[in-house]
Amino acid sequence: NAGVTQTPKFRVLKTGQSMTLLCAQDMNHEYMYWYRQDPGMGLRLIHYSVGEGTTAKGEVPDGYNVSRLKKQNFLLGLESAAPSQTSVYFCASKTGTGVSNEQFFGPGTRLTVL
Amino acid sequence: GENVEQHPSTLSVQEGDSAVIKCTYSDSASNYFPWYKQELGKRPQLIIDIRSNVGEKKDQRIAVTLNKTAKHFSLHITETQPEDSAVYFCAASKPNYGQNFVFGPGTRLSVLP
Numbered sequence: 562n563a564g565v566t567q568t569p570k571f572r573v574l575k576t577g578q579s580m581t582l583l584c585a586q587d588m589n590h591e592y593m594y595w596y597r598q599d600p601g602m603g604l605r606l607i608h609y610s611v612g613e614g615t616t617a618k619g620e621v622p623d624g625y626n627v628s629r630l631k632k633q634n635f636l637l638g639l640e641s642a643a644p645s646q647t648s649v650y651f652c653a654s655k656t657g658t659g660v661s662n663e664q665f666f667g668p669g670t671r672l673t674v675l
Numbered sequence: 676g677e678n679v680e681q682h683p684s685t686l687s688v689q690e691g692d693s694a695v696i697k698c699t700y701s702d703s704a705s706n707y708f709p710w711y712k713q714e715l716g717k718r719p720q721l722i723i724d725i726r727s728n729v730g731e732k733k734d735q736r737i738a739v740t741l742n743k744t745a746k747h748f749s750l751h752i753t754e755t756q757p758e759d760s761a762v763y764f765c766a767a768s769k770p771n772y773g774q775n776f777v778f779g780p781g782t783r784l785s786v787l788p
Binding site: 592594601602603604605606609611617619620651655662663664666667668669 | 676681684707709717718719720721724764768772773774775776777778779780781
């Protein structure tokens with residue numbers, strides 16, 4: 562099992578450009594999350610999904626959109642990138658059944674917006 | 676909403692000594708408290724967790740304690756080793772719609788040889 566994977570690993574954008582980050586998991590998890598990580602601020606939740614076809618806003622959703630058309634994939638979109646969106650983006654997933662609450666993280670995407 | 680504070684922000688210890696990291700949370704409905712370790716350039720990985728119906732949990736050199744009344748929980752690492760050097764994050768979660776985690780800002784632990 563690959564676990565949680567993210568594409569791409571690195572990306573440089575110019576202000577105003579758009580892009581989509583892809584998260585995929587092969588653990589049949591119901592819940593999926595997108596975080597951003599900035600120095601000294603821990604991990605902040607952008608958007609999340611509790612199942613295929615559902616999405617919800619997290620703590621810092623402005624400037625981002627998401628879609629969960631398939632259970633195994635969770636896409637994060639930036640329609641018009643801004644320098645404030647320079648960050649490392651992590652995707653995570655967890656099961657919706659059983660006793661485990663553990664979130665499993667992907668390797669991250671380092672995004673720079675110039 | 677939930678707010679998680681974490682102290683200290685940086686911690687240096689000599690190899691073999693113990694390290695303690697403390698977190699406080701604000702929402703009394705939170706019932707799950709994980710600790711994640713993140714090595715430089717890597718993804719966060721769960722090292723230990725505790726639920727609100729338990730006061731302490733131990734796994735080899737790592738232990739977590741929880742005081743629900745005071746709303747704080749702590750990570751204890753004994754006999755520290757150089758490979759324990761990393762950033763540690765605490766988090767709190769409650770059984771709401773998304774079972775979301777709210778993370779603390781992190782503690783950078785350096786174990787000096």
